[in-house]
Amino acid sequence: MELDWQLLERLCEAPGVPGHEERVAAIVHSALQPLVDELRSDAMGNLIGIRRGRADRRIMLAAHMDEIGFLVRYIDDQGFLRLQPVGGFDPRVLVAQRVSVWPRQGEPLLGALQLATKPIHLLTSEERKAPALEDLYVDLGLPPDDVRARIELGDMVTLARDFVRLGPTVLSKALDDRVGVFVMLEALRHLEQHEVEILAVATVQEEVGLRGAQTAAFGLEPDVGIALDVTIAGDVPGIDADDRVTRLGEGVAIKVFDTSHLPSRPLVEHLREIAERHGIRYQLELLPRGGTDAGAVQRTRAGVPAVTLSIPTRYVHTVNEMAHVADIAGAVELLVRYLAEAHERSYQPYSW
Structure with a gap:
């Protein structure tokens, strides 16, 4: 699967703190427009791309454009x-x-x-x-x-920090969460067949309280929510083994806990089954502090089954965030394969 790494570079190097995401949004708009049937922005500044399907199910993807x-x-x-x-x-x-x-x-x-x-x-x-x-x-x-x-x-x-490639990794400011936006865009570009309606949302103001995802989900009323974000890769000196959360290069992370949401267990299991069926490396992620847009999506209206797919990242919330290209590619592949069969499952918490 060939990925457009120059797009990730443009996303990372663009400036966009919460409430000032317009330069990032311009790049996302250009990349997203040919991939969806409808593209609009809302009052908060979220970019919402809608890719229609035949099944009566709406999957919301959320990746935030803002940086600290x-x-x-x-x-x-x-x-x-x-x-x-x-x-x-x-x-x-x-x-x-x-x-x-x-x-x-x-x-x-x-x-x-x-x-x-x-x-x-x-x-x-x-x-x-x-x-x-x-x-x-x-x-x-x-x-x-x-x-x-x-x-x-x-x-x-x-x-002021450039995007660079270091062997099998990328190093940049603002991988949190331009790499999540990149995964969403690349998954849509590689997705060929799907039944569900896909709501691809590049959200705003995540870093100051998940604000864009909250209003977008309220208006869109999705049936399922998937946030795309980074998580801690603590495989570095100074961090004990039990605090590492994930390790760089060992696969996309499927979240099972953070302080913004408890992911839907049936949805987590479906993602794990897909990854194992297709040989996609993955890690289970428990993040003791922090959250993602999934926390806002999950609590909208009467509730939404939600989960986060995370890209393990060293040095999160610093000027030199680092991610492994294989983990990024794995996140893209897992999302593509999930969207292709998302219509087949129900995520009710109980079977009776």
């Missing part, structure tokens, strides 16, 4: 920017990174994300402490008047 980042909160007298986080960055990974600041008009400005502290040469041992997000600022290297003329409160700030 910042908004400009304050511009001081020297032209330094203070930031409002949108999504959960670990401040330990941010010091001395480069960022892009996206004004309402014009080209982005490159800046240095620095810690408001004395240089390490001047710090006493008592003064050294773990960084906090409120201690960070952006230096654009411009006179204060130039900064104020070009930047205003609420402008988007993203990490």
Whole structure:
């Protein structure tokens, strides 16, 4: 199965923090349009592609377009920017990174994300402490008047980091969750036969509370929901074996627990059967903290059987997220094969 890795690169390198997903949405719109019978956006900014089928069942796929980042909160007298986080960055990974600041008009400005502290040469041992997000600022290297003329409160700030291939892996900012969007698009591109109606939703504002998925699911009323997202691959130094969640390169993850939803057990079993039948490597995922769009879809209206297919990813919520191309390809194949036979099963929790 040939995948369009250049599409994943374009998705990852596009900026789009919660509420500012329009540049990502433009790429998704172009890729999704030839794959569906109807394409529209809603009041929240979700992109909704509908691919019609013959069976009376609606499967909602949800992958979020937004990435964690910042908004400009304050511009001081020297032209330094203070930031409002949108999504959960670990401040330990941010010091001395480069960022892009996206004004309402014009080209982005490159800046240095620095810690408001004395240089390490001047710090006493008592003064050294773990960084906090409120201690960070952006230096654009411009006179204060130039900064104020070009930047205003609420402008988007993203990490400036390219997408690269490292052997059998990809390394980039925003794999969470552009790789999920990519899996959804590539599955639709490779899907030939299906009976169900497919609702392919590129959602917004997942990183600030699953907001786009909640409103989209309420309006679409799906029969089944599948979120496509990343999960922790903790197979690295510093993480004990019982905290690893998944391992890189050992297959797509089928979620069985996170703190946003308990996946439908019949749906989990169906996915496992398909994977075993077709020789698709998979892992079972229990994520002790965190959630996905499936948590919002599951609780819409009277309830929806839901599950998450996850791509194991090292260094989640940092500037260097890493995923294995075989795990990504496995997620695409499992989703394609599921959609081809999704009309055959009922996911009622009880058989009596």
